[in-house]
Amino acid sequence: MSGRDEYYNKAKQQGYRSRSAYKLQQLDETADLFDDGDTVIDLGAAPGGWLQVAAERVGTGRVVGVDRQRIDSLDGVETVRGDLTDEDVQAYLAERVGEADVVLSDMAPNMTGEYDLDHARSVYLARQAFDVALDVLAPGGDFVAKVFDGRDLDALEADIDTEFEYVQTVRPDASRDESSELYLVGKGRMTAPVEPGDELVVAITETGDEGDGIATVEGYTLFVRDADEGEEVEVRIEDVKPRFGFADRLD
Known part of the structure; x- marks a missing residue:
């Protein structure tokens, strides 16, 4: 058949x-x-x-x-x-x-x-x-x-x-x-307002379950390693996903 x-x-x-x-x-x-x-x-x-x-x-x-x-x-x-x-x-x-x-x-x-x-x-x-x-x-x-x-x-x-x-x-x-x-x-x-390699200053407004700091850029969530709530830090974008991204602090 x-x-x-x-x-x-x-x-x-x-x-x-x-x-x-x-x-x-x-x-x-x-x-x-x-x-x-x-x-x-x-x-x-x-x-x-x-x-x-x-x-x-x-x-x-x-x-x-x-x-x-x-x-x-x-x-x-x-x-x-x-x-x-x-x-x-x-x-x-x-x-x-x-x-x-x-x-x-x-x-x-x-x-x-x-x-x-x-x-x-x-x-x-x-x-x-x-x-x-x-x-x-x-x-x-x-x-x-x-x-x-x-x-x-x-x-x-x-x-x-x-x-x-x-x-x-x-x-x-x-x-x-x-x-x-x-x-x-x-x-x-992908609708993220940032790309890997971008460097910017963000305000850490929350702490995630894994201990990373959380910032938002135009409504987009960034997890920032080694950052604490209340800090303002300079970061480099390392990885971007559809709904969130990851960044490392530079300072």
């Missing part, structure tokens, strides 16, 4: 709207995308296979699907009919959904059969999804986008890498053997 038949028949038997549901299951198993209570935005979500998987895996969370096509209703899922490049759609996502923990895109271009053109169009769609993700992802959030392998892949991956703690390439088993599709997964949205 071909891979296509296996996953197509499995989707029919298990009630998924598309065979691609298994791709998202496998992406989650590889990249650990979902937690209970997460808010997930799925771009280009029709017919809804990924929405079904996301809703199963976030439990009490919130799942929102966006597509120009109509998406038949699903329990526990919100849908927005529109183009993700439309300002009204972007405003809805920003204002009504707020920050998301995961942004997904399984969008693919209409195929022309000309490989370089299809690749370029897939990169364009992935970049559109990437732009949305940068606007709505919470610190530490994850981003997933489908793209066809090709000459522009490295540049796209590098751009995603600059905005996340790291990026990985995943080829789910549920993808067809003959397909050049892959998924770029950006893990841990």
Whole structure:
């Protein structure tokens, strides 16, 4: 039995709207995308296979699907009919959904059969999804986008890498053997106002559980070794994570 038949028949038997549901299951198993209570935005979500998987895996969370096509209703899922490049759609996502923990895109271009053109169009769609993700992802959030392998892949991956703690390439088993599709997964949205090597003066306002001093820079938490509450110290940033960083005092 071909891979296509296996996953197509499995989707029919298990009630998924598309065979691609298994791709998202496998992406989650590889990249650990979902937690209970997460808010997930799925771009280009029709017919809804990924929405079904996301809703199963976030439990009490919130799942929102966006597509120009109509998406038949699903329990526990919100849908927005529109183009993700439309300002009204972007405003809805920003204002009504707020920050998301995961942004997904399984969008693919209409195929022309000309490989370089299809690749370029897939990169364009992935970049559109990437732009949305940068606007709505919470610190530490994850981003997933489908793209066809090709000459522009490295540049796209590098751009995603600059905005996340790291990026990985995943080829789910549920993808067809003959397909050049892959998924770029950006893990841990970085929004820190500091970078490793930065030197600055901070006020220590608390003491952490491990005895480090705690300072904040534009709402971002820094743990400072060998610093005590009430001190003002000069520090060098040593490591930056999505929600907190580490610094050593210089004085």
